[in-house]
Amino acid sequence: xxxxxxxxxxxxxxxxxSAQEKKEYPKPEAMxxxxxxxxxxxxxxxxxxxxKTNSAPSDAIVLFDGSNLSAWKSCKTGGEADWKxxxxxxxxxxxxGDIETKQHFGSFQxxxxxxxxxxxxxxxxxxxxxxxxxQGIYEIQILDCYNNETYANGQTGSVYKQIIPLxxxxxxxxxxxxxxxxxxxxxxxxxxxxxxxxTVTVIQNGIVLINHYTIRGTTEYIGHPQVRPHGDGPIxxxxxxxxxxxxxxxxxxxxxx
Numbered sequence: 001x002x003x004x005x006x007x008x009x010x011x012x013x014x015x016x017x018s019a020q021e022k023k024e025y026p027k028p029e030a031m032x033x034x035x036x037x038x039x040x041x042x043x044x045x046x047x048x049x050x051x052k053t054n055s056a057p058s059d060a061i062v063l064f065d066g067s068n069l070s071a072w073k074s075c076k077t078g079g080e081a082d083w084k085x086x087x088x089x090x091x092x093x094x095x096x097g098d099i100e101t102k103q104h105f106g107s108f109q110x111x112x113x114x115x116x117x118x119x120x121x122x123x124x125x126x127x128x129x130x131x132x133x134x135q136g137i138y139e140i141q142i143l144d145c146y147n148n149e150t151y152a153n154g155q156t157g158s159v160y161k162q163i164i165p166l167x168x169x170x171x172x173x174x175x176x177x178x179x180x181x182x183x184x185x186x187x188x189x190x191x192x193x194x195x196x197x198x199t200v201t202v203i204q205n206g207i208v209l210i211n212h213y214t215i216r217g218t219t220e221y222i223g224h225p226q227v228r229p230h231g232d233g234p235i236x237x238x239x240x241x242x243x244x245x246x247x248x249x250x251x252x253x254x255x256x257x
Contacts, residue, residue: 056253064252092246100236118174122244129240135233139219146170157209160219165209
């Protein structure tokens with residue numbers, strides 16, 4: 001009899017506890033669409049450039065619009081950039097050395113258009129060789145790879161000597177090529193190593209050549225990449241000095257990110 005009473009009491013207590021648990025832990029509310037919607041902050045409004053006039057987006061810093069080289073300086077002298085400027089285009093001067101922007105940048109989106117002349121000569125790396133240096137350090141190769149064989153990690157659009165491009169998207173000599181480069185700047189540890197390594201995406205003529213590649217360090221001609229701590233840096237354009245006809249540039253703008 002005692003056992004039956006004890007069992008009944010235990011059952012009653014279990015039912016009571018179960019009821020309390022149900023009361024204290026109600027069934028979660030069903031998900032509604034609004035529960036996963038964020039209304040703030042709203043993205044800033046950026047007006048795209050005009051396709052007809054090839055203008056820059058409304059928030060871009062225009063580095064060259066065809067009128068002057070006031071945004072650039074000579075790496076050789078520190079004075080004004082003195083590459084040849086004619087008809088809204090500027091061209092590498094083999095006697096003047098590299099040029100770079102006066103302004104320094106961290107992470108950015110860069111748009112730059114370049115052309116090798118129709119009468120280009122030379123072969124392999126000695127054929128319209130130049131480069132775009134991100135933060136003045138990491139080179140994205142410029143080269144005429146239209147029917148021009150060279151080592152794979154030195155082709156047009158490569159992070160020089162680090163990665164092979166996904167495609168060869170060169171237009172014929174005399175035609176304009178377009179680079180759109182998305183770059184994320186590195187963050188360094190106190191000991192000078194990468195805490196967050198730099199990354200880059202390179203698109204040429206609407207075709208992805210490099211997709212979010214993690215840059216391993218400096219782009220050396222001889223030897224392996226080196227990690228050297230730095231802050232914001234310029235966009236530098238290379239005077240390579242190869243014997244072929246020089247590269248021309250136009251319509252350069254940058255958006256800081």
